[in-house]
Amino acid sequence: MAGGLAPVAGHEKFLLLRRRFRRAAVVVTAGFLGWYLVFVGLAAFARGFMARTVAGSVNVALLLGLLQFASTFALTCGYLVYARRRLDPLAGELR
Numbered sequence: 001m002a003g004g005l006a007p008v009a010g011h012e013k014f015l016l017l018r019r020r021f022r023r024a025a026v027v028v029t030a031g032f033l034g035w036y037l038v039f040v041g042l043a044a045f046a047r048g049f050m051a052r053t054v055a056g057s058v059n060v061a062l063l064l065g066l067l068q069f070a071s072t073f074a075l076t077c078g079y080l081v082y083a084r085r086r087l088d089p090l091a092g093e094l095r
Helices: 002-009 012-045 060-094
Strands: 053-055
Touching (some): 053 060
């Protein structure tokens, strides 16, 4: 089966598909990891800031923790939109 896939590996549209996928994967991964590491860094080294009250018993740490979920959802939705517009049509052409 692997021998049947070899001719497509050098195809211009396949190479474009790989570049687009790689670029999107790097951007989404860097965005997620960057934001996560900022959150962990703040939790470890800026305890006073994270303990500040925002509203009632909600502090900055809780708010940023909830934003972790929201940002993960937003990155996932953004990737899905990108994949439908830029990756799926190319993959369909290659099939």
